[in-house]
Amino acid sequence: MKQARLQKIQRVLSLRQPTLTVLLEEVHKPHNLSAILRSCDAVGAMQAHAIVPRGGMPTYNATSGSAEKWVPLHTHKQVIPTIEDLQKQGYQVLATHLSERAVDYREVDYTRPTCILLGAEKWGVSEDAAKAADQNIIIPMMGMVQSLNVSVAAATILFEAQRQRQVAGMYREPQIEPVTLKRLTFEWLYP
Amino acid sequence: MKQARLQKIQRVLSLRQPTLTVLLEEVHKPHNLSAILRSCDAVGAMQAHAIVPRGGMPTYNATSGSAEKWVPLHTHKQVIPTIEDLQKQGYQVLATHLSERAVDYREVDYTRPTCILLGAEKWGVSEDAAKAADQNIIIPMMGMVQSLNVSVAAATILFEAQRQRQVAGMYREPQIEPVTLKRLTFEWLYP
Ligand SMILES: C[S@@+](CC[C@H](N)C(=O)[O-])C[C@H]1O[C@@H](n2cnc3c(N)ncnc32)[C@H](O)[C@@H]1O
Ligand SMILES: C[S@@+](CC[C@H](N)C(=O)[O-])C[C@H]1O[C@@H](n2cnc3c(N)ncnc32)[C@H](O)[C@@H]1O
Known part of the structure; x- marks a missing residue:
């Protein structure tokens, strides 16, 4: 049992992708947060980021598989400094935002260090954040309704990233340092 | 305005895919139902099916873009006769279900008439329904959590179907008969 x-x-740790993450700009519904973290876990994203302007911790949906144990969510207060910080760390930040420069989400190279920026249920990604991002991406909408549910959009893009990274062999060898792998194994085994 | x-x-009607649909087996959370119908609308699915054993109409999430106007949801009482009926109409029914015969969802040909069978939040697809289906498909899970949110799984598969159908040119010419197109245009214009 312990062995299994x-x-x-x-x-799972040997499949983790330390260079794939999401940044949630005021996504606040517990069921959306939970669903996004489950998708992150499924594709191997190691952590997630969220902007929570008034501080406080986001709440999760207790009934769904609780991925927040396996994908820590880091909270930040301001979106622009957070984006800039990720960019300094080498991430391309992709804002899911319909703008003049938006491209189809399948045209992007997700094997690069990538952060997907997702917006609030009502308001979407803020204009400032969309401008600060390296690129704007959009999932094609061929129907009458203007937008997808945010957790649905997150998963659709994350699984495209997963597909590209699989083709590129990025799940074949551990992406995290042996020492980190060892530390996390211990932490996950004895929580 | 009216012209636009x-x-x-x-x-939108010229992009509709009458040979792509979903069958929801007791999916009951309003936010999941709404999210699934929005994704159906986005990829051009024309209608959706749901098993509601105790009768009654499923409820939607009023706050999200209401796709149920554009993607009618047909309710049925029993899952096996509904699957068989779809198969008689020429649909391959793909159950999202982890079984011995399950294949990766990307290995399937979605340009054929296709119905994706999705299961309840808690229990998933029933064993009987999974057996009656033409194939079992699964989205790869590389993390600690066992399953995705159902609306997330639906969208991930629907957008793979959309991708394949786009490559095959199925959004280039109307897939519905001219007479149906005319009738629906009128119905949608004057609801
Ligand atoms: C319900 S939408 C926001 C709707 C808002 N009225 C708008 O126009 O931006 C919430 C979030 O879902 C994501 N999203 C929804 N539809 C999308 C699409 N077609 N492509 C990419 N992201 C999408 C984006 O992150 C968006 O900020
Ligand atoms: C939360 S899951 C059901 C979990 C249930 N305990 C089980 O083992 O089936 C609800 C539905 O989401 C869909 N789903 C979730 N994860 C999936 C995956 N990895 N591949 C395909 N479908 C999935 C299926 O339709 C499933 O019936």
């Missing part, structure tokens, strides 16, 4: 769990943890 | 609306309706 250790093996699962080691396998 | 007419044009939008005509464009």
